[in-house]
Amino acid sequence: MVTAIITAAGQGRRMGAGFNKVLMPLGEHPVLVHTLSAVAACADVNRMVVTAAADEIEAVKSLIVRQGLQAVCQVVAGGNERQYSIDNALSLIPEDEDIILVHDGARPLIDPQLIKEVIAAALVYQAAVLAVPVKDTIKTVNNEKYVTDTLERSKLWAIQTPQAFHGRLLKEAYCKAKQEEYLGTDDASLVERIGIPVKIVAGSYRNIKITTPEDLIVADALLNAGQSPKKEAHNRMQSVRVGIGYDVHRLTTGRKLILGGVEIPHTHGLEGHSDADVLLHAIKDALLGAAALGDIGRHFPDSDDQYKGASSLALLEKVRNILFIEGYRIINIDATIVAQQPKLAPYMPAMNINVASVLNMGAGQVNIKATTTEGLGFAGRREGIAAYATVSIIRGSSLL
Numbered sequence: 511m512v513t514a515i516i517t518a519a520g521q522g523r524r525m526g527a528g529f530n531k532v533l534m535p536l537g538e539h540p541v542l543v544h545t546l547s548a549v550a551a552c553a554d555v556n557r558m559v560v561t562a563a564a565d566e567i568e569a570v571k572s573l574i575v576r577q578g579l580q581a582v583c584q585v586v587a588g589g590n591e592r593q594y595s596i597d598n599a600l601s602l603i604p605e606d607e608d609i610i611l612v613h614d615g616a617r618p619l620i621d622p623q624l625i626k627e628v629i630a631a632a633l634v635y636q637a638a639v640l641a642v643p644v645k646d647t648i649k650t651v652n653n654e655k656y657v658t659d660t661l662e663r664s665k666l667w668a669i670q671t672p673q674a675f676h677g678r679l680l681k682e683a684y685c686k687a688k689q690e691e692y693l694g695t696d697d698a699s700l701v702e703r704i705g706i707p708v709k710i711v712a713g714s715y716r717n718i719k720i721t722t723p724e725d726l727i728v729a730d731a732l733l734n735a736g737q738s739p740k741k742e743a744h745n746r747m748q749s750v751r752v753g754i755g756y757d758v759h760r761l762t763t764g765r766k767l768i769l770g771g772v773e774i775p776h777t778h779g780l781e782g783h784s785d786a787d788v789l790l791h792a793i794k795d796a797l798l799g800a801a802a803l804g805d806i807g808r809h810f811p812d813s814d815d816q817y818k819g820a821s822s823l824a825l826l827e828k829v830r831n832i833l834f835i836e837g838y839r840i841i842n843i844d845a846t847i848v849a850q851q852p853k854l855a856p857y858m859p860a861m862n863i864n865v866a867s868v869l870n871m872g873a874g875q876v877n878i879k880a881t882t883t884e885g886l887g888f889a890g891r892r893e894g895i896a897a898y899a900t901v902s903i904i905r906g907s908s909l910l
């Protein structure tokens with residue numbers, strides 16, 4: 511289960527509007543409504559806990575009801591600092607929650623796909639945050655306003671929210687910070703203090719935090735510009751890449767024949783360390799290849815017992831997460847199975863659905879086909895089955 515804490519209990523002092531900036535209008539709705547809608551649009555988030563100032567709880571509850579989110583959204587009173595608000599929210603979340611995600615109510619332009627990516631990264635790395643490379647030169651300055659140091663920009667990233675963590679880990683980090691009276695400006699800094707490495711996931715320059723009055727103007731302009739592919743592409747350095755995968759497994763008796771995650775009745779099955787799903791192996795190699803991330807042997811070595819008999823569909827999901835973490839989305843997959851027997855046509859639709867659903871793709875983005883070799887070669891002699899796959903992926907576009 512994934513719970514998202516949405517922080518909305520601030521006062522908006524730097525905005526200087528005299529009331530909470532997350533309740534200020536942006537386009538047709540208050541800032542907080544944009545944020546809640548974006549988080550609710552991420553299918554990987556199961557429920558939300560929203561922090562609200564004691565005297566704004568009713569206002570926040572009514573926004574939640576207006577959005578029809580009351581079944582999945584709880585409201586909790588905030589504290590004097592962002593960190594204390596989150597501490598209150600944590601007390602409503604079960605000890606064994608898989609992932610707890612924290613997102614600023616004041617970041618209304620978050621792309622639901624980026625929420626998905628940071629959750630996927632947290633599942634793999636325990637702790638993950640969205641971030642973008644800084645654009646300005648950053649210097650440290652002393653109390654007399656003299657520069658004391660110029661930091662090396664290539665190593666500097668501006669940290670955003672959402673930030674996602676294994677549930678127990680975030681609770682432990684908050685507990686330690688409380689005991690030691692440490693006050694951080696983000697959640698990852700609390701986790702860093704207990705010695706856990708935090709993984710960076712490429713964020714977006716659109717994901718601004720509404721803090722001062724000009725931020726509202728910028729957010730309004732970005733909202734009006736919508737999901738302009740040109741702007742988003744420019745911001746996230748769009749690039750399309752292709753990959754190829756090829757695999758062969760020997761046919762043998764006493765094994766199941768599994769292709770595209772579908773068990774196919776046959777006299778023979780494929781030999782292998784995992785379930786030997788030759789089609790999914792070719793697709794995974796193509797995906798990793800397109801992202802220049804090696805191959806399945808590197809990520810899931812057959813010398814490792816945890817992959818003995820492993821489901822290739824489960825490993826395909828891991829490959830998807832690896833690509834998400836690197837900021838890639840999959841455009842399309844085309845694959846061919848080379849098998850003399852059995853006849854595979856009746857099983858193609860089920861294979862197509864399996865691949866598309868695990869990779870969060872539409873059925874029309876995946877094409878699986880099969881051919882015989884007219885009796886020629888190892889496939890023709892029914893000694894083995896081969897599969898070829900080509901894929902294209904894109905980085906830096908929210909179009910898919």
Ligand SMILES: Nc1ccn([C@@H]2O[C@H](COP(=O)(O)OP(=O)(O)OP(=O)(O)O)[C@@H](O)[C@H]2O)c(=O)n1
Pocket residue numbers: 517518519520521522523524525531532561562588589590591592593595596614615616617719720721
């Ligand atoms: N005690 C607090 C302080 C902040 N927040 C929330 O945390 C997010 C980030 O905080 P910030 O931008 O600092 O908001 P404010 O505290 O409202 O702004 P300011 O610091 O200018 O007063 C905001 O969504 C804010 O509502 C919160 O839930 N509880």
Ligand SMILES: C[C@](O)(CO)[C@H](O)COP(=O)(O)O
Pocket residue numbers: 592614668669670671695696697719
């Ligand atoms: C968590 C955060 O949004 C990461 O950039 C930021 O640190 C919040 O700071 P704030 O002063 O509470 O706005």
